[in-house]
Amino acid sequence: MFTGMTDLGLRLTVDGPVARVVLDRPEVRNAQTPAMWRALADFGTTLPPEVRVVVVSGEGPSFSAGLDRRLIMGETVDGEEPLLALGARPPAEVHEIIGGFQAGFSWLRRPEFVSIAAVQGHAVGAGFQLALACDLRVVTPDAKFSMREPALGLVPDLGGTQPLVQLVGYSRALEICATSRWVEADEARQLGLANIVVPAEELAGTVKDLSSALLTPLAGAVRETKALLLGAGDRSYEDQLKAERGAQARRLAELLASLG
Structure with missing residues (x-):
């Protein structure tokens, strides 16, 4: 069993086939920082191949209140510059930086494992997008989701827009994001x-x-089934049939090899 405790407000563990990510800043409702996103990306790249399930949760009464509000309000937090300071950088540099942020979320979509978000209380902004990055969401009756970015003049940029549309459809996703409602x-x-x-x-x-x-x-x-389902929306029906044939051929070959 691997257990990691970071000073960034994360608890990261691997116990056989199950890995766990716990946001551990309950004093600020598990508000997130870019340093946390970089640590999550690193964790995702170092998972052992036997991991088949990743569980993401938050310590305390809230899943995550989103990006640390001090960074939004123009303060520096633990060496992280305010969010709006990125606006002064060249676009290519901003793209690269945001790509690094996104990597903290996107690994949860990989087909090698199934990711589960255990959501209680607030899941706001980056918290909502972290829950959306997971394949499955188990929530408590007090769970409340909100995409706050448009209310701040920003857009959701941590990978949450595509899964939101896939789950609820375009018009409902637009309404949820554009109004920032609960x-x-x-x-x-x-x-x-x-x-x-x-x-x-x-x-x-x-x-x-x-x-x-x-x-x-x-x-x-x-693994193969998740990959088929993830790509289904981007393929024609004929291409999906082809993908199913390929996946099944690989499964049959692997099963046969395991008998030998």
């Missing part, structure tokens, strides 16, 4: 943002049961 647990379940809503005292047990269920099928089958 989406509470019951509506999140109805829209497909949440897979299940459970009482707070059952959150950890439900995520554990779901993780166990995901570990039951052979790893290769889950």
Whole structure:
């Protein structure tokens, strides 16, 4: 078992096939910083191949209140410059920096494992996008999602726009983002943002049961199925059939090899 405690407000662990990311800044509702995003990206690149499930959660009553508000208000936090300071840099440099931020989220979409967000309380801005980066979301009745970036004159830029559209459709996604309104647990379940809503005292047990269920099928089958589903929206029907044929051929060959 690997356990990592960073001074950035993260707890990172790997226990056999299950890795866990815990946002651990409850005093500020698990507000995030770019340093946390870089640490998450590094964690994603160093996961051992046996990891099949990644669970993302927040310490305390909130999942994450989004980017540390001090960075939005023009303060420097732990050496991180204010967000608006990026506006003075050349566009190519800004693209590269934001790409580094995005890497802290995008690894959760990789097909080698299934990622689960355990969401309670606030999931705002970067917190909402972190939950959207995960494949599945288990939430408590007090969970509240909001895409705050447009209200601040910004756009969601941490990879949340595509999965939001895939989950709720274009017009609903636009309405949620453009108004920055709250989406509470019951509506999140109805829209497909949440897979299940459970009482707070059952959150950890439900995520554990779901993780166990995901570990039951052979790893290769889950990996190939996730890859097929992730790419389905970008392929024609004929291309999807071709992708299914290729995936099944690889599975049959691997299963046959395992018998030899």
